Amino acid sequence: MYKRSFYLATCITACVLILSQCIGRKEDPRGDAFAGDATCSSCHPSAYAAHQHTAHAFASAPAGGHSVLGSFIAPNNSFLFPGNVVVRMEQNKNRYYQSAYANGQLQEQATFDITIGQGRKAQTYLSWHDGKYFQLPLSWFRPVNNWANSPGFPATYPYYKREIASSCFGCHSSYVQYETRFEGVRKTESFRENKVVFGITCERCHGPAQEHVAFHLQHPDEKSAHNITRIGQFTRQQQVDMCAVCHAGLKTPQRDLFEFRPGDRLSDYIMADYFATPAEQSANDVHGRQYQLLTASKCFRMSNTMTCTTCHDPHQDQRTDLTAYTKKCMSCHQPGTANFCTSKEDIKVLQQQCVNCHMPEQPSSVITLLAGGQQQPIADSLRSHLIKIYR
Ligand code: HEC
Ligand code: HEC
Ligand code: HEC
Ligand code: HEC
Ligand code: HEC
Ligand code: HEC
Ligand code: HEC
Structure with a gap:
């Protein structure tokens, strides 16, 4: 009798445990x-x-109060276009909007649904409507700490019709659910709302x-x-490819980047001639070509060991700690050896500043921005991954 109820109890407990596991684990899209x-x-x-x-964790997020970096409080919540057209950030309960008014009359409006970018330089926003994602007309820019026209958008009026392709999510998220349709040769993508795995996750x-x-x-x-997969057992090319999938600038992939797995060859996804373009820093936009620049450097070509993780720990936020990078330089360039810096500067200066002299921040010729009514363009700058002697 006791034995039976004991078995029954165990059985029930087991069922509850199994069930709770099933319920506990959210379905992964x-x-x-x-x-x-x-x-x-x-x-x-x-x-x-x-x-x-x-930065990877914040590469994209659901747009809410905290994830949107720009202000919703006057006077920093608007941007003026010519002809007395103003775009204002508005909040109504838990929804956030970019609304365009002409002479006080509401013209167009779209919701903030997704944020793109941690906001090191900028953050931009996507709005879902009827199976499509549209980029909002205004983005937030750190150099001016304010709203301004999204890059490449018309300067004279607010533009609400820029459709965003799945490739955008391919680098800024870990998954987006969409279907591709062809009308003749024209390709259209249709997205399911909220079927996104945000950020660059562990399994990406x-x-x-x-x-x-x-x-x-x-x-x-x-x-x-x-x-x-054991990344430690990869060839150098395989190790660099798994970063270059998103760090070789904008390019048109031949295959869906979400299918890329560590160990795959990037050249199976992106046409190889893309990588043959000369490594000119001037060809950079905000989507820097770290891969091309690094692989053109002597450090990379003349060592057999350098990869992205020689200097970057993919699990850590290492921003602004330039001396930590100096240590990495000095693991190969030791003072007193023939391979050390030949500059006449004091050794203390050298030790603190390897990066500033040999990987300087350089202005980008592609991104300049005009902020709220201001007419002075501000050039964006990028850290060059072409390690060399700059004069
Ligand atoms: C799926 C795409 C993807 C992959 C794969 C990827 N990254 Fe990134 N990475 C990004 C994006 C997008 C950003 C920019 C995020 C932002 O600023 O909002 C970024 C930013 C960075 C930054 C800048 C960090 C900062 O503080 O601003 C570093 C460094 C970096 N990645 C290194 C790597 C390395 C090393 C690898 C390979 C081990 C790698 N990434 C793989 C997409 C990717
Ligand atoms: C090939 C991969 C790739 C694609 C495609 C891509 N990005 Fe990026 N994006 C990056 C990386 C990597 C960075 C970090 C900047 C760098 O490389 O120095 C970045 C940076 C940004 C930033 C600045 C983030 C910050 O923190 O300052 C914004 C905004 C952005 N991307 C928006 C977009 C939008 C919108 C799209 C689609 C229309 C897009 N990106 C497509 C890889 C990509
Ligand atoms: C941007 C790409 C990227 C992301 C995101 C990422 N990893 Fe890694 N991870 C790597 C790389 C590359 C290595 C190999 C490191 C090396 O070469 O030193 C690694 C190594 C590891 C290792 C073994 C070595 C160690 O450092 O302990 C573990 C465990 C690990 N990752 C777990 C995780 C977990 C858990 C997450 C999510 C929280 C995550 N990783 C997110 C790229 C990534
Ligand atoms: C139940 C425990 C457990 C969970 C959950 C777990 N791991 Fe691990 N993982 C281990 C153990 C044990 C090792 C071997 C020891 C070590 O490297 O830390 C390992 C090693 C790894 C490594 C290193 C592989 C190598 O190169 O040797 C990676 C990468 C990794 N795990 C990724 C992940 C990711 C991503 C997740 C989440 C999706 C995850 N693990 C969840 C137990 C776990
Ligand atoms: C994995 C080893 C390694 C690391 C790490 C490394 N380098 Fe190098 N570097 C080399 C090798 C090898 C050469 C070629 C030396 C030669 O010409 O014999 C080189 C060459 C150079 C040159 C000369 C380039 C030219 O075009 O003449 C400079 C400058 C330099 N490195 C600076 C740096 C700085 C700064 C860092 C850190 C940000 C760094 N290196 C990190 C291995 C490395
Ligand atoms: C020799 C060291 C070194 C290597 C190797 C290296 N990086 Fe960097 N990287 C740096 C330094 C230094 C910075 C500037 C960090 C800062 O300003 O906080 C940086 C910054 C970045 C950034 C931020 C962009 C910016 O403009 O500041 C990204 C993205 C990045 N690296 C990706 C990569 C990728 C991908 C690889 C491999 C293809 C790579 N790095 C290899 C040293 C290195
Ligand atoms: C103040 C700027 C500055 C700093 C800081 C600096 N360098 Fe240099 N470096 C130079 C200049 C300039 C040269 C070329 C000197 C010459 O030969 O005329 C040079 C040359 C080199 C070379 C090439 C040597 C050769 O064989 O021709 C290497 C390698 C190098 N530096 C590495 C480093 C490392 C590693 C650090 C950090 C410990 C560092 N540098 C810090 C400016 C700098």
């Missing part, structure tokens, strides 16, 4: 092979915690990891990794 970032936190707490503060770089998670949940004492 990428499919069952993906576990989701939150799952990684239990076994990789430090990588998980650090990653939350990186590491590949689907549900089998890895399942294995280690079942074998908690196993200390070596199972069912996950």
Whole structure:
């Protein structure tokens, strides 16, 4: 009798546990092979915690009060176009809008749905309407800490019709659900609302990891990794390719970038001749070509070991700590050896500033911006990944 109720109790407990697991795990729009970032936190707490503060984590987000960097408070909540047309940021309950008024009359309006960019230089916004994403006419720019016309938009009136392609999400998110249709040769994409995995997540770089998670949940004492790609065993080209998929500037992919898995060859996704373009810093826009510039540098060509992760820890926010990068330079360029700096500067200056002299910030010829009524264009600048002697 006691035995039976014991079995019954165990059985019920087991069922509840299994059920709660099913309910607890939110459906991942990428499919069952993906576990989701939150799952990684239990076994990789430090990588998980650090990653939350990186540019990758903020590369895209649902647009809400905190994720939108620009102001909704007057007088910093508007932008004036010629002809007394003003675009104003407005909030109504939990919805945020960019509304265009001509002589006080509402002309056009769209919601903030998605933010693109952590806002190191700029943040731009997408609005979903009837299966399409449109970029809002105004973006927020850090150099002026204000709203201004989105890059490449007409300067004389607010433009609400710029459609955004899936390739934008290919670099700024981990997944977007969409369908492609052809009308003759014309390709159109139609998006499902809110079917986005925001930010560059763990599995965007590491590949689907549900089998890895399942294995280690079942074998908690196993200390070596199972069912996950080992980046450490890649060739140098494979290691650099998994960053270059998003860090080689804007290009038209031949295949969906969401299908790219660590270890894949980038040349199977993007036509190789794209990478043959001369590595000129002047060809840069905000979408910098770190891959082309770095691989053209002597440091890269004459060492067999340099990759992006020689200097960057993909799980850490390393911004503004330039001395940390100096240490990386000096792992190959040691004082007192023939490979050290030949500048006559004091060694203390040299040690603090390798990056400023050999990877200077250079003005971009492509991005200039006009802010709220101001007529002075401000040139954007980018850190050059062409490591060399600048005179
Ligand atoms: C139940 C525990 C567990 C969970 C959950 C888990 N991992 Fe792991 N993972 C491990 C163990 C154990 C190792 C081997 C020891 C180590 O490298 O930390 C490992 C190693 C790794 C490695 C290193 C592989 C290599 O090169 O050796 C990566 C990458 C990784 N996990 C990614 C992930 C990602 C991404 C997630 C979330 C989707 C995740 N893990 C969730 C247990 C787990
Ligand atoms: C799926 C696309 C994608 C992949 C893959 C990717 N990145 Fe990024 N990365 C981005 C985007 C987008 C940003 C800019 C985010 C922003 O500023 O809003 C970024 C920003 C960065 C930054 C600037 C950080 C900062 O503080 O501003 C560094 C450094 C970087 N990535 C390095 C890497 C390295 C190294 C790899 C490979 C291990 C890599 N990325 C792989 C998309 C990607
Ligand atoms: C090939 C990958 C790629 C594509 C496609 C791409 N981006 Fe980016 N984007 C990046 C990377 C990488 C950065 C970080 C800047 C850098 O490279 O120095 C960035 C930076 C930005 C920034 C500035 C972020 C900041 O923190 O200052 C904005 C805004 C932005 N992108 C918007 C867009 C929009 C809108 C689209 C689509 C129309 C788009 N991007 C398409 C990779 C991409
Ligand atoms: C931008 C791409 C990128 C993202 C995003 C990313 N990783 Fe990694 N991860 C890498 C690379 C590249 C390596 C290999 C590092 C090296 O070469 O030193 C790595 C190594 C690892 C390792 C093994 C070595 C170590 O540092 O412990 C683990 C575990 C890991 N990642 C887990 C995660 C988890 C968990 C997340 C999400 C919270 C994550 N990664 C997000 C690129 C990424
Ligand atoms: C993985 C090793 C490695 C790292 C890390 C490294 N370099 Fe180099 N670098 C080299 C090699 C190898 C050469 C070629 C030396 C030669 O000409 O024999 C080189 C060449 C150079 C040159 C001369 C370039 C020219 O065109 O004449 C400069 C300047 C330089 N490095 C600066 C730096 C700076 C600054 C850093 C850090 C941001 C750095 N390096 C990081 C390996 C490295
Ligand atoms: C020799 C060291 C070194 C290597 C190798 C390297 N970077 Fe960087 N990277 C830097 C430094 C230094 C900065 C400036 C950081 C800052 O200003 O906080 C930087 C900045 C960046 C940024 C921010 C853009 C900007 O304009 O500030 C991105 C994105 C980036 N790196 C991506 C990459 C990618 C992708 C690779 C591999 C193709 C790579 N880096 C290889 C040293 C390096
Ligand atoms: C104040 C600017 C400045 C700083 C800081 C600086 N360099 Fe240099 N570096 C130069 C100049 C200029 C040259 C060329 C000197 C000459 O030969 O006329 C040079 C030359 C070099 C060379 C080429 C040597 C050769 O074989 O021709 C290397 C490598 C190098 N620097 C590495 C570094 C490293 C590593 C650091 C940081 C520890 C550093 N530099 C800091 C300005 C600087």
